[in-house]
Amino acid sequence: MKQTSTVGKSNKTVMVLLILGLSTIIFPLYMTVVIAFKQPSEMTNSISGILSLPKVWSLQNFREAMEVTDFWNSLKNSLLISGLTVGLSILIHSLMGYTLGRNKSSKFYNFVYLFIVSGMFVPFAILMMPLAKQTAEMGLANWVGVILLYVVFYMPMNIMLYSGYLTNIPLALEEAARVDGASTWLTYWKIIFPIMKPMHATVAVITALAVWNDVMTPLIIMAGSSENTLPLAQLNFQSQFGTNYNLAFASYLLSLIPILVFYVICQKQILNGVVNGAVK
Amino acid sequence: MTKHENERKRTFLLITIPILALFICFNTIPLIRGAMYSFTNSRGFGSHDWVGLRNYIDLFSDTRVGKSYLFTIKLALVTTIVVNVLSLILALGLNSKIRAKGFFRGAYFLPNILGALVVGYIFNYFFTYIVPALADMTGMEGLRSSILSSPSKAWIGVMIVCAWQAIAMNTIIYISGLQTVPEDVYEAGGLDGATGWKQFKHLTFPLIIPFFSINMVLCVKNFLMVFDQIIALTKGGPAQSTESISYLIYNNGMSGGQFGFQSANAVVFFIVIVVISVAQMKFSSSKEEQL
Numbered sequence: 001m002k003q004t005s006t007v008g009k010s011n012k013t014v015m016v017l018l019i020l021g022l023s024t025i026i027f028p029l030y031m032t033v034v035i036a037f038k039q040p041s042e043m044t045n046s047i048s049g050i051l052s053l054p055k056v057w058s059l060q061n062f063r064e065a066m067e068v069t070d071f072w073n074s075l076k077n078s079l080l081i082s083g084l085t086v087g088l089s090i091l092i093h094s095l096m097g098y099t100l101g102r103n104k105s106s107k108f109y110n111f112v113y114l115f116i117v118s119g120m121f122v123p124f125a126i127l128m129m130p131l132a133k134q135t136a137e138m139g140l141a142n143w144v145g146v147i148l149l150y151v152v153f154y155m156p157m158n159i160m161l162y163s164g165y166l167t168n169i170p171l172a173l174e175e176a177a178r179v180d181g182a183s184t185w186l187t188y189w190k191i192i193f194p195i196m197k198p199m200h201a202t203v204a205v206i207t208a209l210a211v212w213n214d215v216m217t218p219l220i221i222m223a224g225s226s227e228n229t230l231p232l233a234q235l236n237f238q239s240q241f242g243t244n245y246n247l248a249f250a251s252y253l254l255s256l257i258p259i260l261v262f263y264v265i266c267q268k269q270i271l272n273g274v275v276n277g278a279v280k
Numbered sequence: 281m282t283k284h285e286n287e288r289k290r291t292f293l294l295i296t297i298p299i300l301a302l303f304i305c306f307n308t309i310p311l312i313r314g315a316m317y318s319f320t321n322s323r324g325f326g327s328h329d330w331v332g333l334r335n336y337i338d339l340f341s342d343t344r345v346g347k348s349y350l351f352t353i354k355l356a357l358v359t360t361i362v363v364n365v366l367s368l369i370l371a372l373g374l375n376s377k378i379r380a381k382g383f384f385r386g387a388y389f390l391p392n393i394l395g396a397l398v399v400g401y402i403f404n405y406f407f408t409y410i411v412p413a414l415a416d417m418t419g420m421e422g423l424r425s426s427i428l429s430s431p432s433k434a435w436i437g438v439m440i441v442c443a444w445q446a447i448a449m450n451t452i453i454y455i456s457g458l459q460t461v462p463e464d465v466y467e468a469g470g471l472d473g474a475t476g477w478k479q480f481k482h483l484t485f486p487l488i489i490p491f492f493s494i495n496m497v498l499c500v501k502n503f504l505m506v507f508d509q510i511i512a513l514t515k516g517g518p519a520q521s522t523e524s525i526s527y528l529i530y531n532n533g534m535s536g537g538q539f540g541f542q543s544a545n546a547v548v549f550f551i552v553i554v555v556i557s558v559a560q561m562k563f564s565s566s567k568e569e570q571l
Contacts, residue, residue, distance in 0.1 A: 014373050018384055021370070024444070025390055028402050031410070047413045096299045099292045109292070112300060119307050121554045123505055125526045126546035129324070129533050130310035130317065152306040155299075178284060184291040213395035215508050220534065231397045235511065238401065245405060252398045263393050267386050270393065274449070275456045278494055 032256075036061055036249040043246070061250035068240075069251050074233040075258065081143055081218075081229060082211045085150040089158055089207050090200050092151060097162025098192055102171075113163070120156040128220045135221050142225045146218055150211055157277070158203050164280055165199040166192075202280075205266075205273025212259060230255045311550075317543035324539035335544035345545055348523040351435060355524070356503035359439050363446045363499055364492070370447065371454030372480070385455065392448035396441075400512025403441045404428065407513075431521040434514050438522055441509050446502065450495045457491030458484070493564030500556060525549050 030051075035043075037054040038061075044050070065071065096116075103109035135145040169192065177187040215231045222229075228236060234255055237248070263270060318335055322328035339345055374385055391399070408426045415423035427433040461484060469475075469483045485492075507526040510516060516523035516531065523531075529549070533542030 011377055014376050015378055018373055018378065021373075022384075022387055025387060028399075028406060028444075031406065032402055035405075047410065047417060050409060050413065092299060095295055099295045103292060109296070112296060116300070116303055119303065121550075121557055122307065122311055123526070123546070123550055123553050125505070125529045126314045126543075126550045127307070127310045128530065129539055129543060129546070130313040131306070132534065134306075134310055134313070148302070149306055152303055155303055184288045209393060213393075213397075215395070215397045215511070216530075220530075231395050234398055234401065248401070249405075252401055255398055256394055259393055259395070263390065271385070271389060271452060274389075274392070275452055278449075278453050278498065279456060279491070 032249055032253055035246055036253045038246050040244065040246055061246050062254060065237075065247050065251035065254055068247070069233040069237050069254075070228060071233070071251075071254055074228040074230045077143060077227055078212060078230040078258075081147055081150075082208050084147050085154075085211045086204050086208050088147065088151050089154055090203055093155055093158035093203065094162050094193060094196055094200065095188070096155070097159045098166060098188060098196075100159060101163030101166035113159070117156045117160055119152075120160075124153075124216055128216065132220050132223075136224075141221055141223075143218075143222065143227060146221050149217055149221065150207075150214075153217075154207050154210065158207065161203060161277065161280055162196065162199055165196060169195055198276075201269055202273040202276040205270050206277040209259075209270070209274070230258070314543050315547055317540050318547045319544075320540040322540040322543075323537040324534070328540065331540070335541045336548075338541065339544050339548060344520060344523070345528065347520060348525050348528045351522060352504055352506065352524045355435055355439060355442070355506065356500055359442045359446070359503050360496065360499040362439065363443050363450055364495055366443070367447045367450035367495070368454055370451045371458055372484075374451065375455050375458040385452070389448045389452055391445045392452075394445070396445060396508035397512050399445060400441055400509045403437070403444070404513050407437050428514055429518055431519040434518060434522045438506070438509055438513055441513060442503060442506060446499060450499065453491050453495055453498075454488065457488035461487045489564075493560070496564070497557065497560050500560065501553065504553060504556070 034051060034053060037057055039054075039058075042049070042052075042055060100109050100113040100116075104113075131149065132141075135141045135149075138145070140148065173191055173195070174184075174187050177191055182190070213231060215235060218229045218232045219235065222232070234251060237251055319330055319332060320328040321331045321334070370388065374381065374388065378384065407428045412424050412426055415421075428437045465483055465487070466479065469479055505526050506524045507530070510522060510524050510527045514522040516527050525545070526549075529542045529546050532538040533546070536542075
């Protein structure tokens, strides 16, 4: 980030406006924290009753919310699903992106590329009802099915990213390996896969964010399995205990904490990944 | 040499076949099955009969479906405009010479990483309790009852929540666009007297049109498929005034016994998405060519 020491007058106005604008982001988060720590008896219908700081900072609401939403189990499921989806996406999509990217002159592979990439236009709404049936028939109405579906849903986008990135990697690298007698398969894993590291980071970030926050797929596929992901737990929690707002907000805050921590640690990578994914 | 060529070809084929099979199994086949169900009277369980084009004919006379299309398109259009105007202004601010640039960019992107469902629940409370309480204090009559319980105003609530998260994303994309504009363009423009609005209109904006089209495509597609925010804020109400197409297909198709009918709705929705996406891409590529 370049910064100049001379900050002019107009920039001061911009600064003030930017700080004011931040309140639209901070306020909902402040509200969430304050309500999550309060007891129902402290809540009145006036603004000051809702938004004042809690009298005691007690973790009681969080303990209760963890129990009601089966927090640790949901967290485990969310981590498992996101982690495996990202891992499989990087392995499978990069391999497919490589294969399709290196065969642009072939009619067959070009068709496969267009066929898969056009999957981006298919809204989940048209797939959800047949998929609910199909996964149930195949015994995949569980987290395994959800992961398989994610690998398929993000394939069009990720393949486009990988095969686009591949155009920057010279063929000569592979040809050198070939002279040494290495097979195509080995050459890929030893040479091409490591070179595509920046793209792996982009794919990991956009896939992880999308999967972590997704509600619809687990809602439709895992509905009968009594297992929850973190967002799904909030949805089920709402329909059961919707009126205890303090408990509800403690639960919301709990579900936001993992991604907030992740964001604070990897902010730069996340911003880069998201921009690369959208612009490329 | 030919031996190697064969090995390479075989490897590529061995990679492609299983992955393509996976894609066909969980994307193409359900798509075809969905299209087939649209010609039946299936309720999602039990037996069903072929009804030909019945569902499609019914679809066009169904007021609830019509209403959901109107709502979804209105929401997508208004939110796209609001989001793009605000994020362009925000991006210009964040790209100017300010202190703590990194902090501001990070903070303004925050809404985008949070799950839409939970964000929706938080805003649900905000609209239901905080806004009416504020209106009580300041004496603003129109806002005393929650906007989410008013059939004519509930869509504004949905719009605000969608915008709150989408602005974060679009701003980051506009910033990366503004960074591609070289400094000397402004200097040359400054000599010609192009400053302020003139500078933006004639210099900056034309140079970031590719990023503008990315944002347009992203916005329209995401908002047309809006679902999580609806579940969290209104569940389609009040009086079915905020039923998005995805929500209607989910609600009536999965549990409302309209599996066949909503499959037809989904097919039409799919066609609408394809037409809009293709039109947008054609439009933006023709715009880019003019430059």
